[in-house]
Amino acid sequence: MSQTEGVYGYSAVLMGSPILLKLFEHNETLASQVFRLIKQYEDLLTVNRAESQVMSINHAAGKHPVTVSRPVFELIKCAKAASLFPDSIFNLAIGPLVKRWKIGFKGDSVPPEQDIAALLPRTQPHQVVLDEAEGSVYLAHTGMEIDLGAIAKGYIADRVRDFLKRQGVEQGLINLGGNVQTLGSPEGGWSIGLKKPFSGPDEMLGVIEVANKSVVTSGVYERYFELDGKRYHHILDPRTGYPLDNDLDSVTIVSTDSIDGDIWTTLIYGMGVEKGCAVLANRPDIEAIFVTKRREIILSSASQFRFTLLADGYQLITGSTA
Numbered sequence: 172m173s174q175t176e177g178v179y180g181y182s183a184v185l186m187g188s189p190i191l192l193k194l195f196e197h198n199e200t201l202a203s204q205v206f207r208l209i210k211q212y213e214d215l216l217t218v219n220r221a222e223s224q225v226m227s228i229n230h231a232a233g234k235h236p237v238t239v240s241r242p243v244f245e246l247i248k249c250a251k252a253a254s255l256f257p258d259s260i261f262n263l264a265i266g267p268l269v270k271r272w273k274i275g276f277k278g279d280s281v282p283p284e285q286d287i288a289a290l291l292p293r294t295q296p297h298q299v300v301l302d303e304a305e306g307s308v309y310l311a312h313t314g315m316e317i318d319l320g321a322i323a324k325g326y327i328a329d330r331v332r333d334f335l336k337r338q339g340v341e342q343g344l345i346n347l348g349g350n351v352q353t354l355g356s357p358e359g360g361w362s363i364g365l366k367k368p369f370s371g372p373d374e375m376l377g378v379i380e381v382a383n384k385s386v387v388t389s390g391v392y393e394r395y396f397e398l399d400g401k402r403y404h405h406i407l408d409p410r411t412g413y414p415l416d417n418d419l420d421s422v423t424i425v426s427t428d429s430i431d432g433d434i435w436t437t438l439i440y441g442m443g444v445e446k447g448c449a450v451l452a453n454r455p456d457i458e459a460i461f462v463t464k465r466r467e468i469i470l471s472s473a474s475q476f477r478f479t480l481l482a483d484g485y486q487l488i489t490g491s492t493a
């Protein structure tokens with residue numbers, strides 16, 4: 172537990188990430204309830220262990236449907252819908268490729284081309300078959316694997332917010348390693364740092380101020396490895412089976428629900444600046460902050476937050492001029 176100016180911080184490591192909870196009261200019991208809740212969801216959703224509800228679905232690929240608990244079913248349904256959006260690079264069936272690359276885990280390597288070509292046909296989102304009445308999920312081919320790594324933290328951050336609200340908490344913040352969800356508006360808002368790509372953990376590009384909003388960042392500098400001078404990061408392009416190649420270092424999404432932030436960071440990362448801004452013009456509830464390799468920071472719009480640039484060498488560009 173740490174304390175600065177009336178804010179109490181509680182930390183833990185869960186889902187392979189540092190987790191931080193901020194409260195305006197000293198309440199160890201509440202903090203351990205929050206961490207237990209996160210752990211319960213992790214136990215249902217993880218694919219980084221032999222057993223979980225999602226792993227049961229994966230183990231039964233090509234064999235039979237598996238009935239799962241309602242939250243798991245709803246999350247998979249949501250992930251499938253995001254995977255079927257027009258031009259979506261979000262793909263919940265990306266599992267076989269993620270497992271083959273092992274980016275961010277021990278033993279990461281660049282797979283031979285023929286391995287990638289052989290795995291691609293096993294990553295078709297429409298072959299994730301959902302039965303609403305049974306609450307079951309069936310992967311239509313052997314070797315298919317669901318991976319919820321791009322959406323689970325957002326979903327869980329929202330469940331933590333809901334839990335805190337039910338407990339009567341008016342102001343709080345949960346940071347699930349890059350997925351931030353906030354409750355309330357302490358003195359004008361929560362300040363959330365935006366990391367400077369490929370720099371030390373404390374080096375900030377800028378600060379985002381929000382109230383009652385989620386701030387999710389997905390960056391190619393978070394998990395990657397380098398080989399022969401080339402960088403391989405953890406967001407894969409389901410069309411090629413290789414890490415997505417574009418001119419972005421990160422995308423941050425500000426939205427009400429963190430699940431939307433988590434989905435849209437991946438979608439928008441895939442679309443790039445121009446298309447991303449065009450799509451978001453019809454979605455005032457979802458706002459993006461792009462950080463390009465050319466060191467530009469581009470805001471699709473900024474009605475739900477305030478951004479202050481801190482780092483030298485970066486240029487800030489807002490929606491209309493982007």
Ligand code: ADP
Pocket residue numbers: 260261262263265269318319320321322324348349350388389390393405406407408409433436437
């Ligand atoms: P993080 O917050 O951990 O950086 P992201 O939300 O950016 O995670 O999602 C990246 C994770 O999602 C990867 O580690 C992998 O498990 C999974 N993933 C990789 N590529 C895709 C994709 N195209 N669609 C959906 N999930 C993906």
Ligand code: MG
Pocket residue numbers: 320321322389432433434436437
């Ligand atoms: Mg995501």
